[in-house]
Structures are given as structure tokens and as C-alpha cells.
Amino acid sequence: MVDPLVEFEEKAKATIREAMQSLGTQTSLPMEIPPAEIGDFAFPCFAAARELQKSPQEIAEALSQHIDAAPHFEKVEVKGPYINFHINQEMLALKTLAAILEMREEYGSFEPNGKKILLEHTSANPNNPLHVGRARNPIIGDTLARILRKVGYEVIAEFYVDDMGKQQVTLTWGVENAERLKSLGEISQPDPAFSDKPDHQMVGVYQAATKLLDEEDVLAEIDAMVALYEDGDSRIASVVRKNCELVMEGILQSLRRMDIHFDSIAWESDYVIRGGAVKSVIQQLANLDVTDYEDNALYLDLDKFGIKGRENKFYLTRSDGSSLYSTRDVAYHLDKLARCDEALNVLGEDHKLKARVVNICLELLGSDRVADVVFYSFVALPEGKMSARKGRVVYLDGLMDEAVERAMKEVEERRPDLPDEIKHGIAVTVGIGAIRYNIIRVQAEKSITFKWEEALNFEGNSAPFIQYSHARCSSILRKDKGSDLYNPNRLVHESEVQLLKALARLPMTIKKCGEARAPHYLASYAYEVASLFNQFYRDCPVLTADEPLKDARLALVQATKWTLKNALDTLGITAPEEM
RNA sequence: GGACGUGUGGCCUAGCCAGGAUAUGGCGACAGCCUCCUAAGCUGUAAGUCAGGGGUUCGAAUCCCCUCACGUCCGCCA
Numbered sequence: 140m141v142d143p144l145v146e147f148e149e150k151a152k153a154t155i156r157e158a159m160q161s162l163g164t165q166t167s168l169p170m171e172i173p174p175a176e177i178g179d180f181a182f183p184c185f186a187a188a189r190e191l192q193k194s195p196q197e198i199a200e201a202l203s204q205h206i207d208a209a210p211h212f213e214k215v216e217v218k219g220p221y222i223n224f225h226i227n228q229e230m231l232a233l234k235t236l237a238a239i240l241e242m243r244e245e246y247g248s249f250e251p252n253g254k255k256i257l258l259e260h261t262s263a264n265p266n267n268p269l270h271v272g273r274a275r276n277p278i279i280g281d282t283l284a285r286i287l288r289k290v291g292y293e294v295i296a297e298f299y300v301d302d303m304g305k306q307q308v309t310l311t312w313g314v315e316n317a318e319r320l321k322s323l324g325e326i327s328q329p330d331p332a333f334s335d336k337p338d339h340q341m342v343g344v345y346q347a348a349t350k351l352l353d354e355e356d357v358l359a360e361i362d363a364m365v366a367l368y369e370d371g372d373s374r375i376a377s378v379v380r381k382n383c384e385l386v387m388e389g390i391l392q393s394l395r396r397m398d399i400h401f402d403s404i405a406w407e408s409d410y411v412i413r414g415g416a417v418k419s420v421i422q423q424l425a426n427l428d429v430t431d432y433e434d435n436a437l438y439l440d441l442d443k444f445g446i447k448g449r450e451n452k453f454y455l456t457r458s459d460g461s462s463l464y465s466t467r468d469v470a471y472h473l474d475k476l477a478r479c480d481e482a483l484n485v486l487g488e489d490h491k492l493k494a495r496v497v498n499i500c501l502e503l504l505g506s507d508r509v510a511d512v513v514f515y516s517f518v519a520l521p522e523g524k525m526s527a528r529k530g531r532v533v534y535l536d537g538l539m540d541e542a543v544e545r546a547m548k549e550v551e552e553r554r555p556d557l558p559d560e561i562k563h564g565i566a567v568t569v570g571i572g573a574i575r576y577n578i579i580r581v582q583a584e585k586s587i588t589f590k591w592e593e594a595l596n597f598e599g600n601s602a603p604f605i606q607y608s609h610a611r612c613s614s615i616l617r618k619d620k621g622s623d624l625y626n627p628n629r630l631v632h633e634s635e636v637q638l639l640k641a642l643a644r645l646p647m648t649i650k651k652c653g654e655a656r657a658p659h660y661l662a663s664y665a666y667e668v669a670s671l672f673n674q675f676y677r678d679c680p681v682l683t684a685d686e687p688l689k690d691a692r693l694a695l696v697q698a699t700k701w702t703l704k705n706a707l708d709t710l711g712i713t714a715p716e717e718m
Numbered sequence: 719g720g721a722c723g724u725g726u727g728g729c730c731u732a733g734c735c736a737g738g739a740u741a742u743g744g745c746g747a748c749a750g751c752c753u754c755c756u757a758a759g760c761u762g763u764a765a766g767u768c769a770g771g772g773g774u775u776c777g778a779a780u781c782c783c784c785u786c787a788c789g790u791c792c793g794c795c796a
Contacts, residue, residue, distance in 0.1 A: 169736070183738065185777090194776090195738090219739065264796060304796050436794045447720050448792035457794040464796050488790050491722055516723075516789065524789095549758070569758080581731070584723055586789050593730070593745080597758055600731080600744040607758050615755055655735085663732065666743080673759055682755045696755095718758070 141242075141249055142646035143235040150211040151180045151224045158205035159187065162198075175637060178216075178223030185220060195220030228636055232627035235643040239698040247645040247705045252291035257479035258284050259510075261394070261401075262299040265383040266310045266345045268338040269393055269535040271589055272525035273487060275515045278578045278711070280485040281399040282658040283513065285709045287483075290653035295479065297403040298391075302383040303411055303467060306349075308364045310341065310386075311379045312357070313348030320347040333536050338389025341382065346527065362459075369461045371412050380408065393535050397571055398711050405475075407467055416470040417462045423504055424455060424466075434458045444499055446492075453496050465493050469500045472510055476501075482510040483656070487517060488584075513656050516586035518578075533589060542570030545595050546603075554718070565718055569603045570595070572712040576602035579710060580662035600666050602712050605703060608669035608676075610718040612700035615681050617716075621693025629691035634678040638671045638695065642702045649709060658710070665706040672699050 152170060173181040184202065188195040199217045206222070208215050214225040239246045260280020263269055269277070284296040301307070313320060320326050325347035333339040351357045368375045387404075394400070411417045421437060424430050429443045438452040455466045475482050486494055491514060498509040519525065525532050547566035554562060577594050581587060597603040630639060641664075648664040651657075681692040704714040 171738090173739075177739075181739085185738070188776095221739070266796095301796065306796060434794080438794085441792085446792085449719070450792055452794095453792090454794050459794085461794090463794070488723065490791085490796095492791055493796090495722095514723080514790095519789085553756085553758070585731085586724070587730095590730090596745075598745080599758095601758085603758050604744095607756080611756065611759085618755070659732085663743080670743085676755075677760050680755065718756075 141238075142650075143231070143238045143643045144647060146234065147211050147224075147226055147231065148180060150208060151182070154206045154208045154215075155182050155202065155222070158202045161205050162187075162191070162201060173221070173223065175640070177218070179212075179226040179640070180224040182222040182224075183220060184222065188220070226640070228631070228639075229628045231643065232630050232636075232639050235639055236625070236627050236694050236698050239642060239701050240694065243701055244705060244708075246701055247649050247709065248289045249291040249646070249650065251293070254291075254480040255293045255295065255478075256287055256481045256483055257295045257297055257475050258287065258483045258485070259297045259299050259405075259475070260284075260485035261390075261399075262301065263390060264301055264304065264306055265386040265390065266306050267342055267386070267527060268333070268336070269390055270525055270527070271518050271533045271535055271538055271594075274518060274535050274538070274574075275578050275583065275587075276485050276487065277394055277397070277399050278575055279513065279515055279583055279658060281397075281711050282575075282579050282661075282709070283483070283485065283656060285711060286649060286652045286658055286661065289649050289709055292481075292653075295402045296400070297405055297475075298401045299405045299407065299471060300383060300387060301407045301464065302379060303369070303407045303462075304464060305361065305365055306345075307379055307383055308361055308368060308375075309348045309352065310345040311375070311382050312361050312364060313344040314341075314382055315378070316348070317344060320344065320351075323347075323351075325350060330534070330537070332540060333534070336389040336392060336536065337385040338387075338393075339534075339536070341386050341389075342527070366459055366461055368408075369411055376408060376412060380406070393539070396539055397575060398713070405471065407471065410470045410474065411462060411467055416474065417467050420466060420470045420473070420500070420504065421456055421462065424469075424500060427503055429503065430455065435460070439496065439500070441496075446495070465496055465500075468493070468497050469504070472497060472501055473504065473506065475510070476506060476508050482508070484510050484512045486512055486514055488514045489517075490514070511656070513583060515583035518587045518589050520589050538574060538594065539571060541591070542574050542595050543567050544570075546570035546573070546597065549597060550718075557717075561717075565715055568713040568715045569597065569606060569718065572602035572606060572707075573597060575710060575712055576605075576662060579658050580666075582657065582659050602707075602710075603718070605665050605669040605707060606712070606715050607718055608672045609700060609703040609707065609714045610716060611676060612672070612696050612703065613716040615696050616693070616700065619682055619689070619693060621697065622690045625690040625694040626687055627691060627694070629688045630695060632675075632679055634671070634675040635692070635695060638668070638675045638699065641668045641671050642698055645702050645706060661706060661709060665703065665710065668699065668702055668706065672703070675699075 171181045184195040184198040188198045196219055199220055199222050203217045203222055206215050211227055212224045213227040216223050261277040284294045287294045326343045329339040364375055425437055430437055430439050435458040436454055437456040438454045441451045441453050454463055456462055494512050501509050522531055543566050546569040550562045550565050573595055652661050684692055707714040
């Protein structure tokens with residue numbers, strides 16, 4: 140019994156199907172979920188009305204004559220063009236509580252579907268610390284990974300490290316010419332708050348070196364290094380790798396703090412230097428009539444694919460024959476697709492054209508599959524786009540520090556009774572949770588303007604609100620665990636019923652998120668459950684209730700706790716026992 | 719110039735893919751609720767031309783067309 144609602148929905152559909160047969164029609168069965176006061180499932184009769192040339196009201200009336208939905212539904216009523224089904228609350232309570240209390244941490248999870256999905260996300264360039272402009276990538280990616288695991292996929296979360304780009308070689312050039320950069324006074328010191336992190340230690344050198352790219356001799360040196368690197372020069376390969384690894388260490392450290400982990404790290408250089416996969420891709424593409432050369436640089440003619448713009452040439456190599464990012468990405472994707480049943484990428488909206496071209500290339504190379512992509516818009520600052528160069532940047536590390544600090548202030552105020560260690564633990568849980576929630580609750584396509592007050596909001600529609608409800612559940616259950624022999628029929632108060640119905644929707648919500656690749660639905664859901672619990676908490680005293688009712692309510696609290704915990708876990712947010 | 723995305727009360731946001739029953743909720747504002755399981759909570763009030771215009775439909779925030787605004791891309795950078 141993975142999803143307690145399925146049985147009810149199937150029953151409703153079955154009765155409608157039978158009723159339609161006796162009316163001689165067989166249009167589709169789009170069951171809707173109406174507003175709570177109206178019913179639990181609703182069948183709109185518009186389609187059938189069109190087919191039978193009658194008014195939807197008449198059809199609803201006629202259909203209802205043939206409907207007997209007992210015992211799953213206690214009432215089926217016609218309201219205008221709709222047939223509204225009212226769930227038998229006792230039966231729902233029984234099935235829902237049984238499902239949750241039996242499945243516990245598994246509630247909301249589905250059976251393995253036997254498919255392996257390779258989810259690439261974050262894949263930030265290893266030359267900068269992460270900043271909040273791109274912070275949606277790891278959060279969306281990690282949340283999707285968690286959702287897809289629940290839905291039954293075997294998920295490989297992979298970070299693709301672009302260690303072949305000119306930017307990475309520029310960083311290494313900077314490290315090797317640090318004296319020159321220093322004498323020019325170009326290297327800015329890392330923010331003292333993060334000076335112990337290797338990504339912050341390196342960024343000054345990278346920025347200083349980037350400034351010198353305007354100078355011809357520097358550019359020539361770097362270009363020469365790029366070419367040697369791609370040709371397999373082992374000295375360059377090893378120093379570039381070493382520098383990238385240092386920055387990566389810092390990046391992964393930041394992500395771990397948000398409970399974001401990877402199953403696999405894929406290094407771009409492995410696809411270029413070893414195995415020659417990129418060379419083979421270039422050769423195959425060069426043989427096609429949709430590509431051509433300009434000054435020895437191979438390009439794809441976008442005109443042939445109906446893609447118009449200022450420039451219709453999409454370059455696949457430089458004129459010295461070295462590869463470009465998208466070309467290497469094609470080689471990487473061929474490898475990726477061979478390792479999974481489905482490939483999914485989380486990419487910034489600036490990658491839309493590139494992702495399309497990569498998929499075009501994959502098809503040109505005869506691949507029967509391409510990668511599916513979730514695009515997200517950037518987080519900008521009120522002053523404009525984030526830019527390290529213009530000194531307009533909020534680092535993820537800074538955001539997390541600030542969040543924990545502000546959360547600590549709240550905890551100090553609200554819970555002076557707790558020992559420091561516990562208070563700090565709560566501050567971390569609340570602060571980091573608030574960041575993740577704030578990012579994930581908005582649909583990915585929407586652009587976000589970063590505001591401290593909103594990012595670190597601890598009230599209303601926020602992670603702490605949900606965490607607080609979970610802590611309230613825990614608090615009650617610490618005082619009384621209740622009995623296994625509860626009687627769900629006791630749960631008749633409106634607040635109890637609404638909460639129960641919401642709890643029953645966790646599996647279908649997670650499923651929807653997985654299918655639509657849209658994690659934000661789960662955030663709304665968790666908020667709704669927490670909110671309904673708070674109403675229940677107001678209306679229905681648990682510990683002081685009389686015996687049979689108390690056990691039923693305790694079971695409901697236990698079920699709420701599991702549901703909130705599983706929803707929060709899936710969002711990558713910790714569910715605290717106390718706050 | 720072309721392409722993709724977004725536009726919902728002062729601010730943020732759900733719903734849009736599969737059109738339907740009074741447009742979801744939060745922040746902020748205002749008015750209330752701690753002798754009762756944690757007030758990071760709860761209740762109530764005010765606040766909306768669903769960017770604008772046209773179309774399809776019995777019915778449009780939702781589908782189609784046009785316009786406007788914002789974001790992003792159209793680099794032998796990534």
C-alpha cells in the first residue's frame with residue numbers, strides 16, 4: 140500500500156466508467172481534485188456532454204443515477220456539471236494511518252523501477268568559489284536526485300568538472316606566474332572569513348590572471364598551454380588537474396554543508412586526453428555535410444537546423460584544431476548515455492542553445508537518446524547580475540554563515556534554556572534549511588532577485604515553519620508515544636480530517652515532482668501539511684484528550700511526523716526534534 | 719534582428735503542460751489570541767484590470783495570434 144489515495148481514485152474512476160457504459164459513452168476520465176469544501180474527487184462532465192449532445196448538468200444527473208461508490212465514498216453528489224465524490228473518512232483514516240505507520244521512513248517512496256538515471260548538476264567551473272547567482276543548480280539538482288530516488292530510479296548524481304577550458308589553464312598560468320602578478324599588485328586577498336578554504340585562496344590569482352588576458356604575450360602563452368594540454372602534455376595536465384582539485388575541494392566542502400553529495404565526479408580532461416573520444420567526435424562531425432571549415436575551424440551550420448540568429452556558425456574546434464567546450468560535452472554525453480537509461484541535466488538558462496546543439500550533435504552521431512534538461516534562471520542582486528569582477532557577488536559560503544548566525548540569534552532568544560551545543564545544532568539546521576527551501580520553493584524558470592530578508596526568512600512560508608511543526612510533533616510524542624491499538628474512527632474533527640487527507644497526498648506529490656522534474660511542488664506540499672498540523676494543534680488537544688481519542692490523535696501526530704520528515708528529507712532539509 | 723523563458727494585490731508566490739465551480743498561499747499593514755501539548759504558531763480585516771489587446775470556446779490566468787516589459791542566449795570563452 141504505497142499510496143493510500145490510489146484505491147479511492149481507482150474506485151471513483153471505475154464507478155464513472157460503469158455509469159458511462161450504461162449511458163453508451165466512453166470518453167476519457169479526467170478526475171480532478173476540487174477545493175476541499177467541495178469534495179475529494181470531482182468528475183467534470185463537459186467532454187461527455189459534448190459527445191452526447193446534452194448539457195453537462197443533465198449528464199451529471201444521469202450518470203449519478205448509476206453510481207454506487209460505497210464503501211469508499213460516503214457521498215456522491217451532483218453539483219452543476221460536476222459529480223463530486225466525498226471520501227469515506229473512516230476508511231481513509233484507517234488506510235492512511237496504517238500505510239504511514241507501517242512504512243515509516245519509506246512512506247512516499249515507490250518500488251524500484253529498474254531504471255538508472257544519470258543526473259548531472261552543478262558542474263561549476265573549478266576556478267571560483269560558488270556564488271548564489273548559480274546556487275539554484277546544486278539545490279535543484281540535489282532535490283531532484285532525492286525525488287527521483289523516491290520515485291524508484293537508481294540515481295547517479297554526477298558533477299562534470301570542466302578542467303579543460305581556457306579558464307582553468309588561465310588559473311594555472313596565474314599560479315605559475317604568481318610573482319609577476321604580485322609585482323603588479325593584482326592579487327586580491329581572500330575574504331578573511333573564508334581564507335581557510337582553497338577555492339577562496341585561489342580566486343584572487345585567477346581574477347588577476349584573467350585581467351592580463353588582454354596582453355598579447357600572456358594570451359599567447361596560455362593558448363600554447365591549452366594546445367599542449369589537449370595534445371597530452373603530462374606536465375600541464377598534472378598541474379592543471381592539481382589546481383582544479385584544490386578549487387573543487389572548496390566547492391564540494393560548501394556543498395556538503397548543505398547536505399549535497401555526488402555519486403560521481405567526471406573530469407572533462409578524461410574525455411579529451413585519454414581515449415581520444417573528442418577527436419573521434421570531431422572527425423565524425425567533420426564528415427557530415429552540415430559542418431564546414433572557416434580558417435581551419437570546424438563549425439556546425441545552424442541554418443540547416445532552423446536556428447537563426449546573428450551568427451549561424453556554431454564552432455566545434457578552434458583553427459588550431461583544439462576542441463571547444465560543447466564539442467567535449469558531446470563526447471561526455473556519449474559516455475554518459477552509455478552508462479544509464481536516462482540522462483538528465485540541470486543547467487542555467489544561458490546554456491539553452493548549447494544544450495540544443497549538443498543534442499543535435501548526438502543525433503547526428505546516431506545516438507538514439509539525448510539528455511533531458513531542467514533549466515533554471517539566475518539569482519540576481521538588486522543592483523544587477525552577480526559579477527565577481529565588479530565586486531558584486533554573494534558567495535554561498537557567506538550566505539550560509541549569515542544564515543546560521545541569524546538563526547543562532549533567534550535560538551538564543553527563543554530557547555535560552557538549551558545548552559550551547561544543541562542551540563548551535565538547531566541554528567545550523569534552521570539556517571541551512573531556510574536557504575534550501577527558499578530556493579526550491581520557486582519554479583526553476585522564474586528569475587529571482589536575491590534579498591537577505593527573503594533568503595533568510597524564518598517565518599511563514601519557510602523551512603523553519605515546517606521544521607517547527609515537526610518539532611512540535613516530536614515534543615508531543617516525547618511525552619506520550621501512544622498505543623498501536625488506536626481507533627482511527629475517532630478522528631472526526633474537521634482539522635483532523637483535513638490533516639489526514641493532506642498526509643495521504645505525499646506519494647502522489649512526490650510522483651508528480653519526479654514526472655514533471657519540478658521539485659517546487661514538494662515545497663508547497665510540505666508547507667501545507669505543516670500549516671494543517673498547526674491548525675490541528677490549535678483545535679485538538681492531544682495529551683489531555685480522553686483515552687481512546689488520545690491514542691487516535693497520537694497516531695495522527697506520529698503519521699504527521701513521518702510525513703513531514705520524509706518530505707523534508709526529500710527536500711534535503713533536516714527535520715529537528717526540537718527548536 | 720532571431721530564439722527561449724518570465725510577467726498574477728505594495729513585495730514574493732501557487733495554479734498554466736492535460737481550459738471549468740468563489741485565483742493559492744506567504745511577507746508587509748491593521749485588529750485580536752500565550753493560567754492549556756513549544757507564539758519560528760493561530761484567528762480576522764483591508765488589498766487583484768491574472769502585463770495589454772484580439773481570437774477560439776457554453777466557459778480562458780490556463781489554448782492561439784499580436785504588442786509591450788524584464789531575464790537569457792545568438793564568442794575559434796566556459
